[in-house]
Amino acid sequence: MICPRCQTPMHRAAALPERWYCRTCTRYAIPGDSPEDIERHQQEREHAIALLDAALGPRAKQRDADRRIISEMEKTMGQTIQTRGCSKCGGTMYRTVETDDQGNPTGYPMFICNNCGNMEG
Incomplete structure (x- = not known):
């Protein structure tokens, strides 16, 4: 061909x-x-x-x-903001992770999509 x-x-x-x-x-x-x-x-x-x-x-x-x-x-x-893509709509998901004085995470809340409100762990 x-x-x-x-x-x-x-x-x-x-x-x-x-x-x-x-x-x-x-x-x-x-x-x-x-x-x-x-x-x-x-x-x-x-x-x-x-x-x-x-x-x-x-x-x-x-x-x-x-x-x-x-x-x-x-x-x-004094917090770390993490992002990822939303599996539902493709928007941006955010979560705010509290940190200690050295910047180490102290807990991980749910991600929340700024576009559709979808929540994921």
Whole structure:
């Protein structure tokens, strides 16, 4: 099978399902695909990546802002603020861990999501 863009041989993937891919441009083909099918796969892939970039872009900015806020709060409060992603909605979960004078945690409360209110241990 030949890549319609690069005109180089496509290589068989080692894992199932059976697919062929171009090592130069990452296009892939399923057995029996025409050059038009390969290009359609690539367009669908690029569209999906663009949608992911659009969806995750604002989140990255929010996470950076969250980190700055957390760092400032930890300096002034004598507490450690921990974060993680919410398994329910993908938002940011927080918990405030009280610390002793040396900064060692003294207890671990529940994480609470700032987006949906979900609580997790």
